[in-house]
Amino acid sequence: MMTGGILLIIIIIGLGIISWGAFNIHSNLFLSATHQGNAENQQVALTFDDGPNPTYTPQVLELLDKHNAKATFFCIGKSVERYPYIVKQIREAGHTVGNHSYTHGPTIDLHRKKYWLSELRQTDSAIAQAIGRSPRFFRPPYGVTTPHLAKALRQSGHRVIGWRVRPYDTLESRSSARIVRTILRKVKPGAIILLHDSHSRIVPALEQLLPQLRQRGYTLVTVAKLIDEDAYV
């Protein structure tokens, strides 16, 4: 009985660690992700997930351009196929394009290596079709990492990019003012900031955020520049 009880406790603790590792990209339990760059420079990297979006991505691009800021867009493969011209605009404006899976499906994390490899490759080829380059950077949907994904990434050779600052901007209840406040409170030199170009609050948030970051002396650069690595194969 005693041994059985101890065994059960060990199993529960083990499962706890695994799910913590899976849902916390910062644990680096299953794969190693980059969350920030060189902290010596006054540089930060804005990243936008879940695009390209025909309504919001062009507005985000316009604001970035107006404030002389560069950023990184982690695009969903099937949306890249639908809106390749937006992805081309992203690249031509000097921003970086990364891989954010092909379907971004709600059960994506339950899949095994073979499925993940096809998600990664379909997105790579959609991006390559749009901009003529295949991305090296990958951001897992929902920031969830699993051993199967880790195996797929070892084979595909993608570099996993996480984040340091996450204002949960996709939550309907988050006002643009609150998104900005969270970022300004948490931002530090070298930080990678997680945002989404898939909802309406992003536009007013950037209108407030971009001048304030500049005022604090930050230069907004691509992840490639922040970590001094090539963005494409």
Ligand SMILES: [Zn+2]
């Ligand atoms: Zn996402």
